[in-house]
Amino acid sequence: MAQSMRDIKRRIRSVENTKKITKAMELVAAANLRRAQDKAQASRPYADKMRDVIVNLAQGTTGVKHPMLVSRPVKKTGYLVITSDRGLAGGYNGNLLRMLLQNLKKRHQSSDEYAIFVIGRKGRDFLKKRKLPVIGEVTGLPDFPEFAHIGEIAKQAVQFYEEEKFDELYIVYNQFINPVVQRPVEKRLLPLTSEDLQETSAAARTVYEYEPSQEEVLAAILPRYAETLIYSALLDGKASEFAARMNAMKNATDNATEMIENLVLQFNRARQAAITQEIAEIVGGAAAL
Amino acid sequence: MSKMQLDIVTPEKVIYSDEVDMVITRAAEGDIGILPKHAPLVSPLKGNRVRVKKDGKEEVISVSGGFLEVRPDKVTILAETAELPE
Numbered sequence: 198m199a200q201s202m203r204d205i206k207r208r209i210r211s212v213e214n215t216k217k218i219t220k221a222m223e224l225v226a227a228a229n230l231r232r233a234q235d236k237a238q239a240s241r242p243y244a245d246k247m248r249d250v251i252v253n254l255a256q257g258t259t260g261v262k263h264p265m266l267v268s269r270p271v272k273k274t275g276y277l278v279i280t281s282d283r284g285l286a287g288g289y290n291g292n293l294l295r296m297l298l299q300n301l302k303k304r305h306q307s308s309d310e311y312a313i314f315v316i317g318r319k320g321r322d323f324l325k326k327r328k329l330p331v332i333g334e335v336t337g338l339p340d341f342p343e344f345a346h347i348g349e350i351a352k353q354a355v356q357f358y359e360e361e362k363f364d365e366l367y368i369v370y371n372q373f374i375n376p377v378v379q380r381p382v383e384k385r386l387l388p389l390t391s392e393d394l395q396e397t398s399a400a401a402r403t404v405y406e407y408e409p410s411q412e413e414v415l416a417a418i419l420p421r422y423a424e425t426l427i428y429s430a431l432l433d434g435k436a437s438e439f440a441a442r443m444n445a446m447k448n449a450t451d452n453a454t455e456m457i458e459n460l461v462l463q464f465n466r467a468r469q470a471a472i473t474q475e476i477a478e479i480v481g482g483a484a485a486l
Numbered sequence: 487m488s489k490m491q492l493d494i495v496t497p498e499k500v501i502y503s504d505e506v507d508m509v510i511t512r513a514a515e516g517d518i519g520i521l522p523k524h525a526p527l528v529s530p531l532k533g534n535r536v537r538v539k540k541d542g543k544e545e546v547i548s549v550s551g552g553f554l555e556v557r558p559d560k561v562t563i564l565a566e567t568a569e570l571p572e
Contacts, residue, residue, distance in 0.1 A: 239499040246495060246562055250528055250555060344497040344566060405555075408514045408529035417530045418553060421566075428497050 202471065205464040209457055216453035222285065223446035229340055230376060230439035236341055237373070237432040244429055247422045251389075253405060254415050263412075264359065265419045268388050274304070274311045275363040277354050277386070277427065279370035279434040280320030282336055286438055287445030289371060290319040293381040297369050300383060301329075312363060314354050316347065316431065342435065344428050351424040358387045359420070366423075370430045371437035377444060379437035386426055389419070490522040491560045492538060494547060494568050501568040502547060508539040509561050513554055520556055527556040536563060545571055 255266065278297060280290045305311055314333040315321045321334045335350045358366050366387040371379045407414045492509055494502035509520045512533030531554055536547045552565035 236498070240497050242493075242500055243495045243497045243564060246555070246564055247553075250553070254528075348566075405526040405528045408527060413514070414528055414530065414553075421551075421553075421564075425497055 202464060202467045205460055205467060209460045209464065212453050212456050212460065216450055216457070219446045219449040219453060223443055223450055226439045226443035226446060230436060230443055232341060233432065233436040233439050234373075237429070237436050240425075240429055240432055244422075244425045247418065247425060251415075251418060251422055254407075254411060254418070263415050263419055265388055265423065269361075269364050271364045272310075273363040275314065275354060275357060275366040276301075276311060277314045277350075277366065277368045278316065278320050278324070279368070279431055280315065280317030280323075281434075281438045282318040282338065284319060285445060286442040287448075289379070289438055289441035289445075290317075290323070293369065293371055294320060294323050296381045296383065298327075312357075314350055316350065316434075338431075340435070342431060347428060347431055348424070351427040352420075354427070355387070355420045355423045358423075368427060368430050370434040371441070373433045373436040373440065376440045379441055384430075386423055389423070488522045490520075490524075490558075492563075493560070494536070494549065494563045494565060496565050496568050501565075501570060502538075504540065506538050506540045506561075510537040510539070511535065511554065511563075520561055523558045524556050524561075526558070527554070529554050531563070531565070547571065 276297070278293070280293060284290070301311065308328075308330050312330050312332045313324060315324055315331055316335045316338065318336040321331065321336060324331050333350050333353055335347060338346055354366060357363055365385060367383050368386045369381070369383045372382045373379055489505040489507055492502065492504060492506045493500060507521075511518065511520075511531060512535075513527075513529040514532060515529075517533075531549065531552045534548055534550050536549055538545045538547060547568060547570055549563060549565035549568045551567070552563060555562040555564070
């Protein structure tokens with residue numbers, strides 16, 4: 198009995214240590230989540246403003262055509278996948294990558310038909326292990342990435358579309374719905390669909406002069422807009438990551454608490470049993486005299 | 487003298503937002519100075535300096551890449567990065 202009491206005690210200590218770690222990670226994730234949400238919020242005016250200008254251009258200039266606004270027959274598809282660098286975030290990466298694989302299988306016959314850009318170590322390792330065509334990667338992003346951190350991969354993705362290396366570009370990431378719910382989504386980024394540009398705002402109704410010309414302004418602004426959308430998706434993904442980690446760690450902490458309770462109960466039982474046995478032995482010994 | 491709203495916005499945040507008297511910068515076809523009630527205009531930015539006049543004082547804000555959107559009461563500069571003077 199004494200042996201198992203010591204074992205139980207050791208396990209309690211071990212679970213307590215784990216609980217401390219998960220609790221700390223939960224708190225850190227919660228604090229980061231708030232900052233990430235603020236950042237996602239702060240990036241919105243930029244994207245909104247750009248959208249206003251593009252809507253205005255697209256509506257006011259029926260004659261203006263730009264490859265980014267026109268669908269063409271799809272021979273090759275690009276994917277931009279946003280995952281995290283670190284794990285311990287529940288189903289954050291798993292759900293997203295599972296959805297991606299399903300979609301790839303459904304949509305394509307062979308791996309020649311698509312190419313993947315990936316952000317985040319988890320996604321990169323996963324895709325490389327499966328020998329999927331990864332043509333660009335960014336890992337080791339800070340918790341609160343700046344535009345410059347993904348500028349290159351975003352530019353590259355948009356450029357490949359412009360050069361017709363692929364004919365559509367999807368972005369795959371975890372959409373932040375609320376701190377408890379994050380949903381893996383796949384959105385078509387390019388070509389920009391007309392529904393995206395339907396709504397009108399005050400700015401869209403203003404008649405602008407364009408310098409040097411409508412076409413050139415549009416040609417300059419559309420790639421920027423696509424890059425901005427990628428950046429917003431990244432910020433959204435980061436917020437989701439922290440939310441997912443916070444929940445996963447909260448569950449882990451709760452489980453640890455429950456486990457400790459059970460172990461303490463077991464320990465007390467074992468202790469009581471040991472005492473009872475000792476008394477029984479003494480009584481038995483006294484009776485024998 | 488009337489003023490206009492100037493917003494300088496980057497993907498990360500709104501860098502500058504204030505009422506100003508005049509904005510001077512370089513657009514696609516040369517330097518332009520924008521006073522309140524300017525005709526609506528959209529142009530890429532060519533230079534990387536935006537001079538802002540406000541109450542007789544002048545500030546220079548560094549920007550890189552981006553666009554200028556002008557409306558009669560409001561100027562918006564969408565820049566990839568922007569830095570305020572110290």
